[in-house]
Amino acid sequence: MSLENILSFARSLLEKVVKPGDIVIDATIGNGHDTYFLAKLVEDTGHVYGFDIQENALHETKKLLSSKKLLHRATLFHTGHEHVLDVIPGDEHRHIKTAIFNLGYLPKGDKSVITKPETTIIAVHKLLENMASGGVIILVVYYGHEGGIIERDALLRYTTSLDQKEYHVLKYSFINQINNPPFIIAIEKRGNH
Amino acid sequence: MSLENILSFARSLLEKVVKPGDIVIDATIGNGHDTYFLAKLVEDTGHVYGFDIQENALHETKKLLSSKKLLHRATLFHTGHEHVLDVIPGDEHRHIKTAIFNLGYLPKGDKSVITKPETTIIAVHKLLENMASGGVIILVVYYGHEGGIIERDALLRYTTSLDQKEYHVLKYSFINQINNPPFIIAIEKRGNH
Numbered sequence: 082m083s084l085e086n087i088l089s090f091a092r093s094l095l096e097k098v099v100k101p102g103d104i105v106i107d108a109t110i111g112n113g114h115d116t117y118f119l120a121k122l123v124e125d126t127g128h129v130y131g132f133d134i135q136e137n138a139l140h141e142t143k144k145l146l147s148s149k150k151l152l153h154r155a156t157l158f159h160t161g162h163e164h165v166l167d168v169i170p171g172d173e174h175r176h177i178k179t180a181i182f183n184l185g186y187l188p189k190g191d192k193s194v195i196t197k198p199e200t201t202i203i204a205v206h207k208l209l210e211n212m213a214s215g216g217v218i219i220l221v222v223y224y225g226h227e228g229g230i231i232e233r234d235a236l237l238r239y240t241t242s243l244d245q246k247e248y249h250v251l252k253y254s255f256i257n258q259i260n261n262p263p264f265i266i267a268i269e270k271r272g273n274h
Numbered sequence: 275m276s277l278e279n280i281l282s283f284a285r286s287l288l289e290k291v292v293k294p295g296d297i298v299i300d301a302t303i304g305n306g307h308d309t310y311f312l313a314k315l316v317e318d319t320g321h322v323y324g325f326d327i328q329e330n331a332l333h334e335t336k337k338l339l340s341s342k343k344l345l346h347r348a349t350l351f352h353t354g355h356e357h358v359l360d361v362i363p364g365d366e367h368r369h370i371k372t373a374i375f376n377l378g379y380l381p382k383g384d385k386s387v388i389t390k391p392e393t394t395i396i397a398v399h400k401l402l403e404n405m406a407s408g409g410v411i412i413l414v415v416y417y418g419h420e421g422g423i424i425e426r427d428a429l430l431r432y433t434t435s436l437d438q439k440e441y442h443v444l445k446y447s448f449i450n451q452i453n454n455p456p457f458i459i460a461i462e463k464r465g466n467h
Contacts, residue, residue, distance in 0.1 A: 250449050251277045269276055
């Protein structure tokens with residue numbers, strides 16, 4: 082397939098953006114697949130900070146990273162991603178290269194536990210203000226659940242209003258699929274060049 | 275820049291899809307830049323068919339291809355792309371691998387000469403029905419001119435309605451830019467695998 086699907090496009094972007102030694106964030110660790118993917122990319126000189134409000138997500142992710150002998154490359158927080166800058170050391174903020182958010186609910190998890198537009202936007206806003214120039218935030222937006230449309234529309238309103246002089250905002254979506262297919266919003270913080 | 279801009283994304287897709295020996299189409303040759311790009315990709319065993327309703331576009335493109343010694347890899351037609359299958363040999367239809375359309379008007383050309391939604395959709399429809407599985411059509415949609423919004427909306431209606439079992443339809447757009455920025459619709463014909 083020549084057109085990359087949503088997950089493949091997200092992974093390609095991460096591979097393009099993240100270099101060994103980078104500070105990166107998995108804002109919704111879920112089953113830990115992205116955390117593991119990021120831990121490989123940053124190598125031993127970089128670090129992944131992971132966030133989830135569900136205990137089980139941290140448990141599964143620790144298990145996965147341990148089995149791959151990569152647990153030392155990650156720090157996992159049992160807290161919401163809106164606290165991202167409070168728990169990451171201040172001197173590392175300017176080195177944050179990417180953050181990925183999988184928005185909606187945890188597959189196979191408790192479907193009543195969903196991400197909320199307010200906290201998502203707070204987290205994205207804080208990261209954009211503080212992260213490295215050239216850094217990229219990837220939002221994978223699932224919206225088929227209750228409240229999903231509200232979150233989707235709030236995110237689109239917020240990201241569409243970002244100043245084009247400071248940020249590139251790309252929407253990557255398959256427009257002929259039924260059943261509320263996920264799509265990607267990717268935000269790049271422009272440099273001074 | 276990690277997020278590819280519109281032109282760069284179109285070129286990357288062409289590079290991914292087109293192999294030496296392929297039959298490919300530049301549906302709106304304009305100044306010939308895509309024709310030249312495609313002529314390089316298909317090499318001496320493939321062929322580019324180019325279409326434009328403006329004499330000057332053919333003239334400029336011939337000049338460009340000649341200067342690069344690649345004129346033998348292309349056949350240029352001074353006719354609209356809705357006639358695409360009438361002028362390409364029938365036994366080659368199933369081998370068409372890609373077609374690129376730059377929709378709107380020719381930069382630096384006569385701004386009253388614009389592509390029309392009816393003929394664009396006829397051309398896209400015929401190509402999709404007849405081209406190779408795995409083939410990709412790329413529409414670069416400029417809509418800042420008079421009549422542009424009508425063409426844009428007609429194309430979005432048409433492509434959104436394509437059956438997802440037969441086609442993937444991707445929209446690639448920067449959503450925080452003012453002044454009607456161009457966007458891409460890419461359609462991949464799915465195979466039987």
